[in-house]
Amino acid sequence: MSGARKSKDRTATIMLWLVMALTCGMLALILAFLVSKGWSVLSWEFLTKKPRSMMTAGGISTPIVGTLQLVLVSMGFAFPVGVFTAVYLVEYARDDWFTRALRLAVRSLAGVPSVVFGLFGLSFFVIFMGFDPSLLSAGLTLGCLALPVIVGASESALLAVPRDYRDASYALGATQWQTIRKVVLPAAFPSIITGAILSVGRVAGETAPIIFTGAAFFAPRFAKSIFDQVMALPYHVLILATAGTNIEKTRPIQYGTVLVLLFFVLGMTMTGVLWRARLRIRQRAQR
Amino acid sequence: MEKDKFSVRDLDLYYGSNHALKKINLQIPERAVTALIGPSGCGKSSFLRCLNRMNDFIPGCSVSGKVELDGSDIYDANTDLINLRRRVGMVFQRPNPFPMSIFDNVAYGPRLHGDRDRNTLRDIVEESLRVSALWGEVRDILHTPALALSGGQQQRLCIARAVAVQPEVLLMDEPTSALDPMATARIEELVRELRTRYTVVIVTHNMQQAARISDTTDFFLSGEMVESGPTQQMFTSPRDKRTEDYITGRFG
């Protein structure tokens, strides 16, 4: 009896290890495949030259710069709004309808499908606000998508600031705002930044929200103003793989673009995750 | 010659429906050390936090009665909370320096209240650190992070930080409970010196500490103030049976 139970336990344990090993193996295979296919394409020229000959040759500098510009615009909007929303939720919120509505809204935003953000961006920024399909429209749309990520990360960063700091500041006669600005935010800032880095990873990899709000099929030059359209890495992958002038011939460019996008997104995310882990260890050590 | 700094009358404190302090009446003499003793949960810390209205931040907390500081009620609607907390400083149970440099910690309060001049600030910081007997140890490392100091040094830094806004009263909430005996001895010594300049109110669960450093002692039990009097008398001939039980270690 006990033997049967023990062997069952052992079988289950082995199965779990197996699932883990298989998943990791799959993952390693996918990554290895992408790297092996794309690695030879990567070169200084590929990164710094613009696409040529109807995007069948040349580099991908325009989509790279476009993605960076989109990240900047979206963070310019989402970072301050997200951080202040978290400040409100952690420091000021009372148990009232506004707080409940705000929490519900942030939670709902986190679940809105990315293509629906695209529709919203089209209807609101492109048409209603009259920004047309542009860097600004696409960036703001991505900003809305990144907002819940930043709020979530900032909220936990603010909650991790010990109550003691706030007490000490109030006891010295500080107002709540002085306490937030001079003690709480500086103490939480490193963690807030890691959250922002994570959301940069999310923003840079998104395609659906920018398809109709400002991503360009092809742009001959870098966007000079926020009202220009921009090329973006993920959209470039989509275009080349599904609607390019010569899908088979541009495969190497596709693999190269995929690899650059992957490096950027996973690199950003990894930076964020590892830095946050380090901060947590240090915070624990301080207590 | 003895003047009362605080005069508390019929003070009631509720946390929601929990009656945490019941009709407290007591006087706190000026330029002396007053110790609040009692078993944990007796309300002594809550009472301390009434004296600079730190309880205001706790949701569901309500206070009635009078707490007069130099004759004017601090729970009056016109009280300027900022000014009150400037006059009544506080040191907490666990050392809680801000995650900034030593200098910035001490300068935090003066800067809040408008001191911007570098030289003035430097003078205030030095003076405050001298008062808290920390100057000698940190004069060369003023711009290193405060969190690098030892626990005892951190607590003296917190005292310096409180002193820097030139308060009249210092409230101390079990300031040595997180410290080792050596550091505790230094803080106690410091408290005795502080008496010449400030009115000190200290919460402690350590009766020897109360006996060593205080002039007056108030004994709290289950939200009531049981006995109040000169420390000498309290520890040698308590009037109330419950005080005697507590002092002789029968509970708490």
Add this chain to the structure above:
Amino acid sequence: MRTSLKEDRIPRIAVMTIASLGVAIMLFILYSLVRDSIPILAHVTLSDLLFGTHWYPTYDPPEFGMLPLIAGSVSVTLLASLISLPISLALAVFLSEVCPAILREILKPVIEILGFFPSVVLGFIGMVVIAPWMVMNFNIMTGLNLLNASVLMGVMIIPIVTSLAEDSLNSVPKDIRDASFALGATRLETITRSVIPAALPGLMTASLLGVMRAIGETMVVLMAAGGAAMIPRSIMDPVRPLTSAIAAEMGETPFRSDHYFALFFAGLLLLLMTLALNMTALWIESRAKRLRS
């Protein structure tokens, strides 16, 4: 009673104003989707929209039957969940109950990082790897189909569900495990009889949020599902879920045409589905929290 200092009123109001943008955005999303999808109802009845089986938006006269699209979304989501939820839960159990601490310190962040894997890359893999492989091994015309998209969608939601499920297993107090071990239970028995039941609300929430992500996912289905607007009869049939219809067609649609409104209606359907899942998850969470306290 909580005092608000006079000096604090202005910053408080300013912060509150900025924070209210979040509410405003969510309301605007709802508003713009409703406003731009209502006009289609003037030309097509609600039941024809939802249950019509022909999606020919560019024919003359156009037909806007969304049943094939809805069936596409539902079938991909179901199949993806069927593939990925068991794997995710097994991984979560492995990480929280079986995995050696050192390995866990590495795997946890790796899984979190994979949650950010750009879906366009997964869709790309579907096109260049899985589709040709399927054509070679099964006797089918195209490898871009329901199964292909579902597998990739599964890969996409595994890290999300695993992460959330692991958190909830991890927050089960240690005493529960100790109590079970002390009664002579094996690890498997402890996991299935005390840890998983204790973490059940969290596991359900994690699964629901994974399903929510799958329904709303666009790039994977746009690139790997084949794009045929028909009700699938086998897992090798191509499908056109709501998301890929929107992404593929919105670019070529005249502004404020019936087709444009119909696509907004599709977006509204998606939003309502994900909101419903999100709210269900929220309800489970809050109920579990209430039961615990």
